[in-house]
Amino acid sequence: MTQPKAISLISGGLDSLLATKVIMEQGVHVEGINFFTGFCVEGHTHAIRDKHKQKPKRNNALWVAETLGIKLHIIDIVEEYKDVLLNPKYGYGANMNPCLDCKIFMVHKAQQWADENGFDFIITGEVVGQRPMSQRKDTMPVIARESGAQDRLLRPLSARNLPATLPEREGWIKREDMHDFSGRNRKPQMALAAKYGFTDYASPAGGCCFLTDENYSKKLVDLWDARGSREYEMDDIMLLKVGRHIRPKSGFKLIVGREEGENKFLQGYTKQFTTLKTTSHAGPLTLLDGVANDADLELAARITARFSQGKSAESVTVETRRTNGETREIQVAPMPASEIQDSWYV
């Protein structure tokens, strides 16, 4: 046979890096595939927030591909992914993460890609027992079955704990040269990484998407509740990653920049939202998402002033700008911390 070809799901984390390497070592031609859902953690927050300045602003999936010397196909699935998130057949994990449906969907997409491009099988970095929802002994076969990949789905890090797959039976790869990792202990992966000389990999604790994050999930549910419909656009999910989200009234929410990097990012949205900015003191840029009358705007200005350097001043000047271009300067007393109710924080 000619050299077998595999497509590997690359998340940017250590497991997919190792799984891919294990199969490359066996003489298989491997290319990577990375799916962009819009909920990816890496890169975005690190690029915006000043406190992450020391962290490398790299795309971890690209870094993995570069480290392995393989081609990476980055595929935007933002639109198709909405149905996965909104209607997961297997429900959600601890937060708004539909991990099992997500994995089924991604493996299915990878299988389609493999069929179209003449690839023989699919690799993932899954490890039996590592994740409570999608990486359990009873759910891993569900992914293989429902994605349509069946026995063309190979998990090299746990393969010796799982039934033999097509690439093994065909003799393209040796079962004994794969692994039997299981459970949440990451030491075997770290040892394997050391053996291959991989040091600068992404932190395993980083998580692969915002949907596993409790605070992010709360903000997403709040957005849907406030709109009365479960839908979202790319801008919505990006803005949920940035700033303090404060809902003092049901009709509107404030997104208050926490630092210069976030203020700059929010600046890009000033045409779509009513905005507030302190002018007498250094302070945040605030976006107002929703409908606000003049009294609401004053309330929003007092909250914005609270997060400015004038928070102890008697009066702070705040410039408000509505989306129709109407701009006003108002003087407000910054809201005392004691008046900002915990329940306002989304």
Ligand code: SF4
């Ligand atoms: S953490 Fe996010 S990207 Fe990863 S499987 Fe779960 S839903 Fe999908």
